Amino acid sequence: MxxxxxxxxxxxxxxxxxxxxxxxxxxxxxxxxxxxxxxxxxxSTAVDVKELPNAYVFIADMPGLKSSDVKVQLENDNVLNITGERKLEDEDKLEGKYLRLERGAGKFMRKFTLPANAKTDGIAAKCQDGVLTVTVPKVRPPEHKTVNISIS
Structure with a gap:
């Protein structure tokens, strides 16, 4: 039907x-x-987003990937773009055959529109032990300033 x-x-x-x-x-x-x-x-790409007092932190598991397999970019001044590709083993180099293949392969992508208080010129990314961490600092809010005005 x-x-x-x-x-x-x-x-x-x-x-x-x-x-x-x-x-x-x-x-x-x-x-x-x-x-x-x-x-x-x-x-297919799960990302945790955490807000700290001075930054936003994006955390994604990237098991088996090297930092060269992942690309972090800023688009249009406010869109954080995380892309990459998990590849299967080259069949020519493969010894034996898979009986079950559950680990995902293929391209992945996530896009996040950053808030107005994101300081985009200070974005840092690191990939360590299969975890990608992207830190986006916040712009410091202007200090509260009081000016006394004399009354005539």
Missing amino acids: DLFSDRDPLITTLYQFLNNPEENEKGANTPVRSYARDRRAMA
Whole structure:
């Protein structure tokens, strides 16, 4: 039974397209396909975001990845973009065969719009023991200043 049989033909076509990837290899780079790929990449990367008094900290598990496999960028002055790719072993170098393959492979991506008080020129990132930590310092709030005005 097709759940979309009574719907708009465009919706039905889109549904079939997204659920039959092997039939759509020729259209692998269409906008709809790349959107679906980006959504999966974003959903597969869990990131904790912590606010400290003087910074925002983004923490992501990156098991088995080197810092060269991960890219941290700032887009449009306020969007933190974390991207990378987990690759499977090269089959030519593989000894034996996998009986079960559960570790994920493929591209990953997360984007975060930074708040107005983020100091983007001080962003630092480190990848240690399979954990990526990106620290975004906060702009110091202006000091409270009181000026006495003389009354004449």
